[in-house]
Structure formats: structure tokens, C-alpha cells
Amino acid sequence: MPETTLVNGERLWDTVIAMAAVGRTPSGGVRRLALSDEDRDARNLLTRWLRDAGCAVRVDDLGNIYGRVAGEDPEAAPVVCGSHLDTVPTGGRFDGALGVLAALETVRALADARVQTRRPLEVVCWTNEEGARFAPAMLASGVVCGQLTLEQAYAARDLEGRTFEEELRRIGYRGSPEHRMRSAAAYVELHVEQGPILERAGAQIGIVEGVEGIAWGWVEVTGQAAHAGPTPLADRHDALVAASRIVLGLRALAAELPEVRTTAGRCEVTPNTVNVVPGGVRLSTDLRARSGEVLDAAARRLAALCETVAQRDGVHIRASEFWRSPPTPFDPLVVDAVAETARGLGYSTQRLWAGAGHDAKYVADRHPAGMIFVPSAGGLSHNEAEWTPKDDCVRGAAVLLGTALRLAGIA
Amino acid sequence: MPETTLVNGERLWDTVIAMAAVGRTPSGGVRRLALSDEDRDARNLLTRWLRDAGCAVRVDDLGNIYGRVAGEDPEAAPVVCGSHLDTVPTGGRFDGALGVLAALETVRALADARVQTRRPLEVVCWTNEEGARFAPAMLASGVVCGQLTLEQAYAARDLEGRTFEEELRRIGYRGSPEHRMRSAAAYVELHVEQGPILERAGAQIGIVEGVEGIAWGWVEVTGQAAHAGPTPLADRHDALVAASRIVLGLRALAAELPEVRTTAGRCEVTPNTVNVVPGGVRLSTDLRARSGEVLDAAARRLAALCETVAQRDGVHIRASEFWRSPPTPFDPLVVDAVAETARGLGYSTQRLWAGAGHDAKYVADRHPAGMIFVPSAGGLSHNEAEWTPKDDCVRGAAVLLGTALRLAGIA
Numbered sequence: 001m002p003e004t005t006l007v008n009g010e011r012l013w014d015t016v017i018a019m020a021a022v023g024r025t026p027s028g029g030v031r032r033l034a035l036s037d038e039d040r041d042a043r044n045l046l047t048r049w050l051r052d053a054g055c056a057v058r059v060d061d062l063g064n065i066y067g068r069v070a071g072e073d074p075e076a077a078p079v080v081c082g083s084h085l086d087t088v089p090t091g092g093r094f095d096g097a098l099g100v101l102a103a104l105e106t107v108r109a110l111a112d113a114r115v116q117t118r119r120p121l122e123v124v125c126w127t128n129e130e131g132a133r134f135a136p137a138m139l140a141s142g143v144v145c146g147q148l149t150l151e152q153a154y155a156a157r158d159l160e161g162r163t164f165e166e167e168l169r170r171i172g173y174r175g176s177p178e179h180r181m182r183s184a185a186a187y188v189e190l191h192v193e194q195g196p197i198l199e200r201a202g203a204q205i206g207i208v209e210g211v212e213g214i215a216w217g218w219v220e221v222t223g224q225a226a227h228a229g230p231t232p233l234a235d236r237h238d239a240l241v242a243a244s245r246i247v248l249g250l251r252a253l254a255a256e257l258p259e260v261r262t263t264a265g266r267c268e269v270t271p272n273t274v275n276v277v278p279g280g281v282r283l284s285t286d287l288r289a290r291s292g293e294v295l296d297a298a299a300r301r302l303a304a305l306c307e308t309v310a311q312r313d314g315v316h317i318r319a320s321e322f323w324r325s326p327p328t329p330f331d332p333l334v335v336d337a338v339a340e341t342a343r344g345l346g347y348s349t350q351r352l353w354a355g356a357g358h359d360a361k362y363v364a365d366r367h368p369a370g371m372i373f374v375p376s377a378g379g380l381s382h383n384e385a386e387w388t389p390k391d392d393c394v395r396g397a398a399v400l401l402g403t404a405l406r407l408a409g410i411a
Numbered sequence: 412m413p414e415t416t417l418v419n420g421e422r423l424w425d426t427v428i429a430m431a432a433v434g435r436t437p438s439g440g441v442r443r444l445a446l447s448d449e450d451r452d453a454r455n456l457l458t459r460w461l462r463d464a465g466c467a468v469r470v471d472d473l474g475n476i477y478g479r480v481a482g483e484d485p486e487a488a489p490v491v492c493g494s495h496l497d498t499v500p501t502g503g504r505f506d507g508a509l510g511v512l513a514a515l516e517t518v519r520a521l522a523d524a525r526v527q528t529r530r531p532l533e534v535v536c537w538t539n540e541e542g543a544r545f546a547p548a549m550l551a552s553g554v555v556c557g558q559l560t561l562e563q564a565y566a567a568r569d570l571e572g573r574t575f576e577e578e579l580r581r582i583g584y585r586g587s588p589e590h591r592m593r594s595a596a597a598y599v600e601l602h603v604e605q606g607p608i609l610e611r612a613g614a615q616i617g618i619v620e621g622v623e624g625i626a627w628g629w630v631e632v633t634g635q636a637a638h639a640g641p642t643p644l645a646d647r648h649d650a651l652v653a654a655s656r657i658v659l660g661l662r663a664l665a666a667e668l669p670e671v672r673t674t675a676g677r678c679e680v681t682p683n684t685v686n687v688v689p690g691g692v693r694l695s696t697d698l699r700a701r702s703g704e705v706l707d708a709a710a711r712r713l714a715a716l717c718e719t720v721a722q723r724d725g726v727h728i729r730a731s732e733f734w735r736s737p738p739t740p741f742d743p744l745v746v747d748a749v750a751e752t753a754r755g756l757g758y759s760t761q762r763l764w765a766g767a768g769h770d771a772k773y774v775a776d777r778h779p780a781g782m783i784f785v786p787s788a789g790g791l792s793h794n795e796a797e798w799t800p801k802d803d804c805v806r807g808a809a810v811l812l813g814t815a816l817r818l819a820g821i822a
Contacts, residue, residue: 193641194638194640194641195638195640195641195642195643195646196642196643196646197641197643212640214640214686216685216686226790227605227606227766227767227792227793228672228674228676228697228699228766229605229606229623229625229672229699229765229766229767229768230604230605230606230608230765230766230767230790230792231606231607231766231790232606232607232608232672233662233665233666233672233673235607235790238662238674240658240675240676240678241658241659241662241675243655244654244655244656244658244659245655245659247651247652247655248652248655248656248659251644251649251652254644255644261639261640261643261644262644263639263649263686263687263688264651264652264689265639265651265680265683265684265685265686265687265688265689266680266683266684266685267651267678267680267683267689267692268683269676269677269678272676272677272678272679273676273677274627274674274676274677274695274697275625275627275674275676275697275767276674276676277674277676278675278676278678281678284685286639286685286686288639288640354640354641355638355639355640355641355642356638356640356641356686357640379637379641379642379646381638381641382638382687
């Protein structure tokens with residue numbers, strides 16, 4: 001007989017739908033870029049909801065919003081649950097918002113049931129997770145967790161040249177550095193999967209074991225630009241032909257090393273003219289894996305591939321890594337709590353790793369952290385058609401509440 | 412015992428070097444964009460040289476300059492020799508200029524030797540052959556030969572928005588429509604090869620049998636943009652992977668059909684972001700061959716390739732042709748005259764087709780036409796380092812003069 005949950009599914013769903021109205025696009029998606037007017041309206045709404053639910057609300061110098069409910073032991077480190085409210089330019093209704101609003105539902109449900117936990121509970125809404133307006137992504141959690149500097153965050157500019165700091169002030173969300181998250185017994189983030197694994201496996205809940213490591217690099221091919229008319233094929237040093245071999249080789253590499261995922265996402269051709277044999281190509285490479293050793297092995301194979309292709313096509317190829325985010329396994333304390341809670345509720349589960357970055361990744365560098373995934377229909381995300389059925393949202397919130405209770409302790 | 416030539420090699424070379432000073436770049440190349448101040452200066456210099464050589468100079472409404480020497484039979488259609496003086500932004504000293512100045516040398520040498528031909532001789536300098544400033548290329552010969560309209564030419568705009576007509580007026584070279592080339596017994600154009608064939612074959616003179624046909628098209632691949640993180644490889648519909656197969660398939664196609672040359676010169680990726688699986692790619696295709704049938708066969712194979720790749724990668728691919736220039740065999744009258752002249756002079760020759768467009772291509776649509784090629788060192792062209800040795804220039808001019816004499820007839 002599965003346990004029941006205190007989550008009010010109707011209220012959760014209504015809250016998600018109400019938040020999705022802030023920045024709603026004509027096609028039913030959401031455009032709520034970080035520190036925009038829409039983001040301000042969403043923050044104002046959240047802040048009101050948090051206060052109504054009995055939270056003490058504070059804002060730190062990055063604009064992160066925290067809503068705190070006292071625990072029986074006021075000195076104990078809190079259990080923090082949350083995610084983000086910003087979206088990509090044509091985003092969906094669930095990415096980020098679900099995690100914040102399910103954390104709100106946790107507080108609301110416990111208040112309704114007059115349950116006080118031993119540890120304090122905090123709802124957090126991180127600023128600029130997407131990085132769609134201010135690069136890099138996860139800017140505010142990165143600063144709070146010591147991976148980025150405040151100066152870096154404040155100086156980040158959007159395409160119109162406005163800085164993070166200006167916009168933070170403008171929307172009235174530049175709080176105090178004393179308000180930052182300092183300690184946490186655990187951090188739990190509910191998020192939509194943004195991939196097809198749970199849906200395909202028929203699993204209701206994803207137990208996230210960690211965030212994969214990412215290595216970003218450039219492959220720069222230098223051939224020889226030549227007139228497409230008079231230049232015989234045998235005389236060409238066609239940079240796009242060589243780059244095409246790299247793209248396909250990179251794909252084959254992931255088939256040989258199944259623990260790695262590879263993507264060539266950017267491709268810039270010089271001179272990029274119909275009747276000129278390409279003289280240069282710059283190709284981006286994105287490698288993801290659960291261990292640094294696998295990333296290294298993939299990078300070595302990529303380097304060997306570049307050498308082979310360079311020789312074959314008579315071109316020069318330089319492969320270099322320009323950014324790496326190491327793999328981050330989540331804390332067994334949190335992962336096990338998620339697993340036990342889902343089992344107790346009788347939900348079908350699947351263990352998996354997050355392929356994308358999340359605020360939980362930076363938090364995990366400092367505090368015990370973990371994530372809960374719910375299915376994304378068709379694996380679709382960063383898309384106005386992003387969809388997670390109501391029942392999945394409610395199950396995710398139920399696991400979040402149960403996990404928070406386990407970790408915070410009931411008096 | 413080979414024939415000797417009337418060409419004054421020193422004078423020809425000095426003239427080529429003097430013209431290369433107009434628009435000379437710091438690296439020793441030439442920047443003489445059509446209808447620029449540099450083009451005007453070059454035209455003024457040519458006009459003076461033509462008058463000094465005894466030519467009657469006229470300018471037509473496209474800015475084409477003609478220098479005419481009367482023939483013994485003033486009613487006979489002239490033999491016209493020439494090329495162009497405009498260059499690409501970082502062009503060389505020989506592309507175009509050599510053909511105009513060798514035609515000038517023909518007139519000068521015959522005047523020195525007091526030789527009058529039966530037919531009139533004309534030197535022509537075509538406006539905007541390169542198309543580097545005003546698209547399309549060969550704009551003025553295209554209008555004169557009825558392949559393009561005057562309105563099209565006059566309305567063509569450069570990147571700063573200035574029209575062909577404005578700039579033609581500004582530099583003072585908008586002449587009269589009555590001055591256009593109306594009839595020609597033959598048109599002969601000397602040009603640098605812009606490819607490596609003659610140099611490799613050790614041939615001094617290229618007897619050009621025609622201009623290859625060109626088919627330009629787009630291959631548009633529509634896959635599905637997806638997050639590079641959470642999207643398993645098996646679920647991807649990666650447009651760049653598919654496009655890479657097309658690039659390599661297009662190259663293989665040319666190996667299977669050796670009469671065709673293929674190039675993918677442009678490649679535009681959407682959204683072109685490091686961490687997004689490419690959702691779309693637009694790839695240009697350039698097919699060249701000596702017959703329309705071969706072009707058609709290549710286009711059919713490209714279409715079949717697109718179908719195979721579309722199926723394999725689960726993407727949609729649309730291949731379409733947006734421009735075709737049919738193959739143009741030159742007139743045997745001119746080709747044979749070139750061959751006989753070169754043989755008479757004892758030069759080693761190689762028959763070949765032009766892979767790039769030339770004004771001779773449009774002229775050939777109306778009048779008997781042909782071309783003479785001289786070697787390009789390393790096959791290099793459209794490059795400041797473009798180089799054709801003096802002896803090759805002189806041999807080319809000697810063949811031009813001899814061919815003109817053959818076709819114009821000596822009194």
C-alpha cells in the first residue's frame with residue numbers, strides 16, 4: 001500500500017498555469033528572460049505567494065529569492081528546494097518554474113497540515129539559470145557557490161549592452177550579500193527531464209545520480225580557398241570536406257564509446273561562397289560523460305581523428321578545449337532520500353544522469369544536493385511546446401515534499 | 412622553324428606592370444573594383460593608350476570601352492579582342508588586364524609594322540566582369556549579348572547601396588547604346604588559366620574549347636534542434652550530420668562521374684550553437700561539366716543522395732537548382748585559329764575547357780568566340796600572389812595577335 005502525499009495537485013497545477021501566464025507567448029510558450037519586466041512580474045508573484053504561505057522572504061545581491069519557514073531547531077542548516085523562473089526566448093511552461101512552484105507547494109502543504117520540520121525549509125529561485133540573456137548559464141548559483149565571481153556576474157551584458165547589475169537594480173531585485181545561501185543540510189531540485197529517457201522507459205520519476213561533465217572545444221580546419229571552377233578535385237584542400245569527416249567521425253566516436261555523447265553544434269565556413277572551395281572551417285565540439293576519464297578518452301580520440309583527417313585531406317587541423325565542467329555525482333544522502341521517497345509512494349523510477357547543467361550542479365560543489373526528474377513529452381524542451389502532464393508534475397512535487405521531509409526531519 | 416611574332420614583349424610587360432600600379436595593394440596585388448576611382452583611372456589610362464595606338468575609342472551605355480582600327484574593308488565585321496580591367500577586392504595583376512593589354516599590344520604591333528588587316532580590329536574592355544562589386548558577374552557583356560537586361564545592370568547595387576548606373580555616371584563612363592558591339596566576325600580573349608592544368612602539363616598555351624556549364628543549387632536539411640545534453644544520440648535528427656554526408660557524397664559523386672566537378676562552398680547551420688543539436692543546414696552545391704546531360708546526371712545523383720541521407724538520418728532534405736549557365740562550346744573557327752597559330756609559333760599546347768565564367772561565354776552566344784589561356788603559377792588566382800611569368804604573357808599575346816591576323820585576314 002503506497003504512502004499518500006500532502007501535495008494538493010489541483011493547487012500545484014493552477015499555480016503552474018498562473019505562472020505560465022507571465023510572459024506567455026502567442027503559441028502558448030513562455031518568454032521570461034532573466035531580469036526582464038516579465039521576470040520581475042514573475043518574481044513579484046512568487047514573492048507574494050511565498051509570503052502568503054508563511055515564508056520569510058529575502059533577496060541576495062544576485063537577485064536570488066529565498067522563502068524560509070522556520071524549523072523546530074532554528075539553528076539547524078535548512079533543507080533548500082527550488083529551481084529558476086527565467087526561460088529561453090521561446091521556452092516552455094515547466095522548465096525551471098515547476099521546481100520553484102513545487103517547492104512552494106511543499107511549504108503550502110506542510111502549512112496546511114500544520115507540520116513543522118526539525119530543520120528550516122527554504123524555497124529558492126535562482127537568477128539567470130538559462131544564460132539566454134546573460135552568459136554564462138547558472139550565473140547566480142555559480143557566484144553563491146563560489147565558482148564565479150560577483151564582478152563577473154555584474155559585468156555580464158545582454159545583446160543590447162545592458163549589464164546584469166543595471167537590470168537587477170532596474171527591476172528592484174538587488175538585495176544584500178548577507179542574504180545569500182550560506183549553509184544547507186541538503187538541496188533538492190525538481191526539474192523536467194528535457195530528454196526522452198523517462199517517457200521511453202515508462203518511468204514516472206527520474207532519480208538523478210549526478211550531472212554529466214561537459215567539455216567544449218573548437219576544431220579549426222585550415223585548407224586552401226580555391227576557385228570552384230578551374231581547380232581540379234585532386235588539387236583541393238577543401239576545409240568543409242575535412243570538417244564533414246570530423247562531424248561524422250565525432251558521431252561514430254560516440255557509438256564506439258557509449259558512455260560519451262558528442263555534438264558538433266556550430267560550423268562556420270570561410271569564405272562561405274557558392275563558387276569558392278572552403279578554405280577554413282571552425283567547428284564546435286561538445287562532449288558529455290559521467291567521468292573525467294571518459295571525457296579525456298573521447299578528447300584523445302577526437303585528436304586522433306583530426307590527425308587522420310588532416311593527413312587524408314591535406315589540411316591543417318587544430319583541436320582545442322575551451323571550457324570544461326567536471327562531472328558532478330550527487331550526494332548519496334539526497335539521491336537515496338529521493339529513491340526511498342519515490343518507492344514509498346509506489347512510483348516507477350529510473351536512475352539517470354542529467355546531461356544538461358542545472359543550478360543543482362553548482363550547489364553540489366558546496367552542499368549535499370540532488371535532483372528529481374519528471375518526464376518531458378517527446379523529450380522536448382527549450383521549446384514552446386514543452387509539456388509535462390499534470391499527473392507527472394504532481395508526482396514530482398510529491399517526491400520533492402517527501403524528500404524534503406525525510407531530510408529535514410519531522411519533529 | 413617556328414614563325415616569329417610582331418609582339419614587343421618588353422612593351423607588353425611594361426604595360427602590364429604600369430596598369431598593375433593602378434589600385435596596387437601593399438602586398439603587390441590589385442584592388443580595382445568595377446566603377447571605383449581605381450577603375451576610372453585604369454580606364455583613362457587604357458583610353459589614352461588606345462588613342463596613342465591609333466584607335467578610334469568609343470564607350471557604350473554599359474561603360475564598355477572599344478578601341479577600333481579600321482580594316483581595309485570598312486564594312487566587314489570586326490575581329491574583337493579583349494577582356495576586363497576590374498578585379499576582385501584582393502586580386503592579381505593578370506586576371507583580365509592581360510587580355511585587354513595583349514589586345515592593345517596587337518594593335519600597337521600591327522601599327523608599328525604598318526600591317527592593315529582586311530577586317531577592322533577592335534580592342535574591348537568589358538565592365539564589371541568579376542561581379543565582386545555588382546552582381547552578377549559578366550554584367551556588361553551579358554547585357555550587350557542579350558542575356559541580361561540594361562535595367563538589371565543599372566539597378567545592381569553594391570554593398571553600400573550605390574547603383575551601377577550612378578557609379579557609371581560618376582566616373583564618366585556612361586556612353587551611348589549605339590556604341591555597343593553589334594557584329595563581330597570573331598571574338599578572342601586571352602586570359603590566365605586560374606587553374607593548375609597548363610603548369611602541370613608543362614604546356615605553354617591553353618586552347619580553350621569551351622566554357623563549362625554550371626548548376627548552382629541549395630540543399631536544405633531540416634532535422635530537429637535538440638539540447639546536446641539530454642538528447643540520446645539515437646533520438647537525434649542532426650541536420651549537420653546529414654549535411655556532412657551530403658558534402659562527402661557530393662565529393663564522391665565527382666569521383667564516380669569524372670566529367671563533373673562538385674563543390675559545397677556555403678554551409679549555414681541553425682541555430683549554430685555549441686550545445687544545440689543542429690536543426691537545420693543550408694548547403695550550396697556547385698556542379699560543373701562540359702555537357703548539360705552530365706549536369707543533369709549529376710543533379711539526379713545528388714537528388715538520390717539526398718533521399719538516402721534523409722532516410723538514414725530521419726531528416727527532411729530539399730535539393731533545388733537556383734541558377735544554371737549552360738555549357739558553351741567555342742566556335743571551331745576560333746578554336747582552330749588559336750591551335751594553328753600556336754602550332755605555327757612552336758608553342759606546346761593543351762586543349763582544355765574553362766571552368767570559370769568569362770565574358771567570352773556571353774559573347775559566344777552571339778558571335779564566333781574563343782579563348783587562349785596562359786599558365787597561372789600554382790594555379791593561383793583571385794589572389795594578390797597571382798603570377799604568370801613574362802615569357803608566358805608574351806607567348807599568349809603572340810598567339811592572340813596571330814589568331815587575330817588569321818581571322819581578320821591580311822590585305
